[in-house]
Amino acid sequence: MRKREWGDRLRQVEKLAHSYQQSPLSSQYQPRLARPSQPSPVWHLFHRQSPALVFAQTCKEDVHVFALEREGGGCMGQRIYLVTSYTELWHYYRTYRRSLMHCYEVIPEGAVCKLYFDLEFQRAWNPGLNGETMVARLIQYVCKKLHEAYGLKCSSSDVLNLDSSTEDKFSRHLIFQLPNATFRDNSHVGRFIHAILTPVKNSNHPEGSSTTCTSEGIDPLTAMEYIPNTDRGMLGSPQPKRQKHGEDDLSFLSVKNKEGQIQLFVDLGVYTKNRNFRLYKSSKLGKNAALVVAEDNQFIPKPDRHLTMEENIFQASLISNVSYTGQRILTWDASELGNPKGPRPEGSSRAHASPDCVGGYQYSPYREVDDFVLTLVCKDNIKGSIRQWNYFVSEQLLVYDILHYRWCYNVGRFHKSNNIMILVDLREEVWYQKCYDPECRRQNYRSSNYPLPEDICISHLLKEDEDQLYLVDDEGNIELSQRPCPEASPEGGKPESSGQVGDSAGWGDWAEDDPCYLEALEEVERSSEEVSDELLLMAADDWENSS
Template identity: 30%
Template sequence: MNNSIIPARFYGHSLTPLFNERAKKVQEAKKHIRYSDPWDINPRARPLTSPSPYKQEFWKQNEALANAAELSEYDDILCCFVFQDENERRRFIVTYPEDFWTDCERMPLEKRVFYEVIPELSPCFLYYDLEFEVDLNPDKDGVRMAQTLIHVTCEYIAYHWKCSCDRRAVINLDSSRPGKFSKHLIFSTSDFAFSNNYHVGYLVKMICSDLVDYVSRESAQHDVLSKFSKESLEELFIETNKGKKLFVDLNVYTKNRHFRVYKATKWGKHSHLQQAPECQYSWPKKPKSKEMEIFLNSLVSYMPRKKKLQLLSFDQDKKSKILSYSQHTEMKQNYAPKEYAKSPYPVLDKYISELIKPGKVRDSKFFEIRQLIIYEIVGFRYCENIGRWHKSNNVYYIVDIVNKTMYQKCHDEDCAGFISDPKRLPVEVTFYFEDECDPLFLDLNDYNAKD
């Protein structure tokens, strides 16, 4: 006996009710997905091999990063991006990079204020943020300076890891505008990346330190820099309102850094990152979309084939080594964020923590002889020097136990040397170290905190 159901008897003679029911379910599912305005919902046809559409919006960065990490798979990578509005509020968007770019292309240029979040402890490519004021440096050739820096960096990589790269592996993006030279360089190499952006920062800071030392000496010898003419290396130093320095921004290698993406600008400015005319990156011969190809390859932390990469490691002690992706994963899994070191005064710790909410104390250091406590802060960047929040660099507080006062400083280069007016600590806090004060207090100007 045949118990099969006749399709016509089950569905009826029309499939319309079935399609209507399916449409209702699709619309109901869309209600549970928080699409980020400023974008409209505009589903597009996509190949079966592409990742499924996904987009979530968060107000808190840690929630966004956790969401991206939890739902990403080896060949299905979600990234965390930042949208900044005209009030400098930042929202975090978790989605697939391909979908992010498709949405970006539909937006007006002036509203493309987007950043990539470079997750802490995650593999990334080496990157630079270069800039200088043209009015103070009218004779400088920024294009030539960037090329010199690329060559120097490639030589350092070859010296420390025996890995080869050249300008064809570097994506050169330019956002210069009248009065200011500005570039992003991303070493989007095919066979290696770095363990995380801290290691990138250690290498870049060492290169810059070596350059300062090498150029300042008349008869200096160096394993890498001696390969270049002194004149070409001296050209990398520019004039600022605070003296001469390298044209490299060293503040972009911090935790969960926000790094502007291709074709993005800053609010109120028309300085979108564009592919520089002198960029010699080796693009695919026939990419499906050249614009999307530039965007995807210029992301610092997006590497869908990362398991095939070698990861270069470079720590604070200048020790270099090469890890496989599996070794890096094991090291990252063994990493557990430690609670910050407490000071000898719990009431003071609590007072500072309450003062900076919603920020947190990342670390504290107690200098017993000088009777100073340094509180490093994250999530609270209000600087008394400029009267507003810094966009990226953190502030820190210095507590003077002897005088029962506190000062604010910050890690931004433009505020170097600034110390806020002293603020008297409340009696309910100073009560607990009233009898322990020691007259051994040294001038705060002697302390030079480093990020």
């Protein structure tokens, strides 16, 4: 009896073994970090910001770019750039603090983003100032201006208040969680903040107080007079009446630097393109003051059964973590506000005013896509145009508002008065149409997907960066991938080095580069202005002649 049972078991084992031989387990199994619905992990690091941004744009997964300040090596403060998802970053970020304690979010150029502030002053040079009171008054003032300009109602309970203060310096980050509203990009955020802070800047610089428009900003109340009727409707509030000068006392925003000069409590230099903005729980290199939730914070994120409270706060702290669904786009355009002749006629376009403009706004970061969209709306003897575009980096989605071309695939004809939208999904490399018609919106209509031309698809134009060198091990350490070292070139070039983070040879060829050159290169990439080819060539010639 026992022999028979043993024989049955043996046959079952042989059957299972044969089954496994026919269908082996994958040798390239990649675990998911959270739920089965999460995408496969992506974790790539780059020497420079530009290839990191390019790689993030080619990924089908929902990934973003972060900057990591490195410890050790030849030069302090140099950064490497990480491309990964929010979920995977948090998985390592909360566990391996030694490798990931100096992290920054890269706010992509042109991407919609939240309203944010960087606040600081030195305590020694400002005795008697109460930072908590100043923060509370600033939040109250900004909420008031948001209501005047856009009709939005918010309070301190809609502001994530993060603190990294020390005995020497008071330092805060404020991230507004506006209800169903977001700014078009951080340049519009910067212009809005410049505008509402013009009174305090003028009080610090009396020579500019008599002008409405200065090099640093535009008085928001005067500026509203020059917003076109179409844009004023988009802002969602009627033109406010001019308030009496001095109604808002903003003297509390004036602080002193170590030279004794008056400056703003608000840092106005954090609204440049591709800005690196420090993450929640991170500290600056060489500092121990990490950003944590302030004691006077009143914002509580909505519970999410898929996220812990800590991860929920982390997600709320991300400036460009904004979804397309249901968002109202807020703008503040100096180019339109400064027109002394008053509002433009409704429906007018600045598409031909400058080769760098489309429908009154600058081209998007994807000019080839802009040109393709124009081919869709300029046909059948109808010359459509792009009124404005908005880029949602979380979905890699470009949304174009179209003027003068109203063909709707839902009704199979042109709408009589309601405009359409063209949406381009850069991740899936397709485009589709939606519209503003009330019936189509009630049906939540969107057309079928249509493929983008191959010659404008990012996956066709760009390949994954071949200089990928870094991986993260099971302990959370960032190290070089184990690639075969190339042989020395006939010209006597050295093979690439490999090693652990912290070794001067462990960062590719950075140790052999000129530190000043690398610092200047990173500054150019984060600059708010484009650098001409002629200037770059002159700089390269000067560098070669000096070496």
